[in-house]
Amino acid sequence: MALMAEKRLTRARALPLGHPMLDHLKANNRAWAAAKVAADAGFFKRLEGQQAPQYLWIGCADSRVPANEIVGLDPGELFVHRNVANLAPPQDANYLSVLQFAVDVIKVKHIMVVGHYGCGGIAAAVDGQRRGLVDHWLHPIREVFSDNRAELESIPDDRLRLDRLCELNVLRQVRNVASDVFVQDAWARGQPITVHGWVYSLSNGLVKDLNVTVDRP
Ligand code: CO
Numbered sequence: 001m002a003l004m005a006e007k008r009l010t011r012a013r014a015l016p017l018g019h020p021m022l023d024h025l026k027a028n029n030r031a032w033a034a035a036k037v038a039a040d041a042g043f044f045k046r047l048e049g050q051q052a053p054q055y056l057w058i059g060c061a062d063s064r065v066p067a068n069e070i071v072g073l074d075p076g077e078l079f080v081h082r083n084v085a086n087l088a089p090p091q092d093a094n095y096l097s098v099l100q101f102a103v104d105v106i107k108v109k110h111i112m113v114v115g116h117y118g119c120g121g122i123a124a125a126v127d128g129q130r131r132g133l134v135d136h137w138l139h140p141i142r143e144v145f146s147d148n149r150a151e152l153e154s155i156p157d158d159r160l161r162l163d164r165l166c167e168l169n170v171l172r173q174v175r176n177v178a179s180d181v182f183v184q185d186a187w188a189r190g191q192p193i194t195v196h197g198w199v200y201s202l203s204n205g206l207v208k209d210l211n212v213t214v215d216r217p
Pocket residue numbers: 060061062084085086116118119120121122
């Protein structure tokens with residue numbers, strides 16, 4: 001019955017020939033779920049009950065920076081917010097909702113802002129080309145650039161200058177997170193939260209701690 005219904009549905013959609021049905025991804029998904037259950041029969045049942053991750057990851061949307069994979073964490077262990085160039089803008093309702101939920105409801109112990117070297121968003125912010133809406137999104141990075149102009153312009157190599165801007169951007173976002181009222185209020189009521197600034201290297205897969213950790217007002 002289910003199969004017949006599925007066939008009818010497939011026909012009814014009348015997709016153009018050659019339209020990718022992403023069958024390989026669905027097959028991957030079935031294999032992944034089966035492997036999880038084979039290794040731990042109660043895996044999904046447990047997660048269904050609740051999520052209680054200790055960490056909030058604020059990272060770039062870049063496909064080469066898969067949050068869970070990099071730090072070897074399973075589903076249920078990492079609360080993730082990703083956007084272009086790992087920003088934490090204090091007026092962005094999406095980021096703020098994630099932050100408040102992570103702090104007030106899930107009560108994560110650690111928040112890591114994770115930039116990455118070779119970030120296209122960082123490069124696009126300062127290359128002078130017009131792209132449209134994303135130019136507005138990337139505006140905070142141009143502010144970071146102008147606040148650190150002397151240091152950045154003293155770096156002659158383009159790539160190294162952008163890498164430094166990636167780091168300075170993480171610093172700024174760590175400051176945004178740590179100064180946010182949700183985090184400040186949590187600290188005021190004695191809730192432990194530590195905010196970290198990391199940069200991930202695409203070339204070797206390693207995370208570098210920028211040592212800008214904040215754990216109090
Ligand atoms: Co990026």
